[in-house]
Amino acid sequence: MSNEIERLSNPGLPEHQHRATDIDPVAEKKAERQVALYFVLSAIGTLVFIYSYIFVPITSFVFVPILGSTNTHQLLLGLGLAFSLLFIGIGAIHWAKQLMPDNEVIAERHEFRSPKDERDDFVATVKERAGAAGLGRRSLIKRSLGLSLGLVGLAPLVLLRDLGPLPAKQLETTNWAKGVRLLTDPGDRPIKATDLEVGAVAQVLPELGAGVERTLSSIGKDAVLLIRLRPEEFRLSAERLSWTYQGIIAFSKICSHMGCAVALYEQQTKHLLCPCHQSTFDVPQAAKVIFGPSARPLPQLAITVDKDGYLVAQKPFNEPVGPSFWERSS
Ligand code: FES
Incomplete structure (x- = not known):
């Protein structure tokens, strides 16, 4: 039993390691600046997107190695949006991994099983009511009730006949x-x-x-x-x-x-x-x-x-x- 308790309180996870940003204010400040830098890069990407949408002519072309002659307008739109989304994502992940709270939290759960006195109460109540209804004494009612419930269960099966005859080979x-x-x-x-x-x-x-x-x-x-x-x-x-x-x-x-x-x-x-x-x-x-x-x-x-x-x-x-x-x- 004590082994079981030990296994539940420690299911085998490695000991929690604190991050540098949790214990070193300099590392924390550095991580904060990095996150801000990613968000600024994302903002620059968005500005490139808006600028190229408004100011770069649709008909201008630029030579890009591998791609060859490429439409400048579309190229800048694509790169701007890609950088914008990419650095938002990187910034958010870096923020979550380095700076957001890293505490282990135990979610308390109540026991599903009712307390013993409640269970005993329930059993006593059922016995008492069953006794009052005379189920123990009236075996004739008990048997006829069983028959009636059993036949009620068969009734839906009879209705299957209404689906009609099987089509056989026709x-x-x-x-x-x-x-x-x-x-x-x-x-x-x-x-x-x-x-x-x-x-x-x-x-x-x-x-x-x-x-x-x-x-x-x-x-x-x-x-x-x-x-x-x-x-x-x-x-x-x-x-x-x-x-x-x-x-x-x-x-x-x-x-x-x-x-x-x-x-x-x-x-x-x-x-x-x-x-x-x-x-x-x-x-x-x-x-x-x-x-x-x-x-x-x-x-x-x-x-x-x-x-x-x-x-x-x-x-x-x-x-x-x-x-x-x-x-x-x-
Ligand atoms: S009946 Fe469904 S595709 Fe013909």
Whole structure:
């Protein structure tokens, strides 16, 4: 115990050393003059700044080694401000280290624990009240209270059911399948490669089988953007290139970040931009993300043409469209 007290009263710090300025009036005076000198140098820097701002012509130049021909006005402004701030800082530090009080101060703390008599009082009061309420005697009430409190805790869990059924696999599939024609949206017309000029963009939806209705939620998953580039502009793997047709490439229009419609195409840069959080996708690189929060490219739909020359899907998307968390929906 006595060792513990000793360790707390002396936690191992080296013995306090007094500064020369604490014990020698000459050193103290010298330090005071040094601090004043730094502040005067700072003031001179500020005056240089003000003088050059008002009197040095903007068009004057001076030759400075390393920098070469340099604008005098800007050079003096920069140097003046730099000296001004630098010497204020040096002066303040020197002042604090040499002249400001250097006493070690102990911050008194009260003990967090309550005194023993207060703790005893508290325990006695709780026992007394519990006895008065008859908790010890009324075991029936004690048990039924436990049951009631336990069930109350379960109630919020039941409400989780209101979040609806899990989406299972339905978010992973769209109406795109092998041989499904691409229809213009709006217009619902099948589209040929020649309908799209280089640089053009079109939104398309899949042609649905008889009896299948187009719903808002199916459009939300099926919408696809067609973009036509020159074939030599692509920077794609051989496989991805085989998913394009004569420079036409198709991507899901649903942003892979949080599902907004990727609606802006910059023809010059060939970037697709999502307006919600500015994810930017590079079309020639299979919609690779080059900026923004999205973590994966827009899914690419493999396309080709049917025997009549209309654009069709080669196969379904090979990954879920939309936000990345859909992948974990099952
Ligand atoms: S939803 Fe597209 S960037 Fe966020």
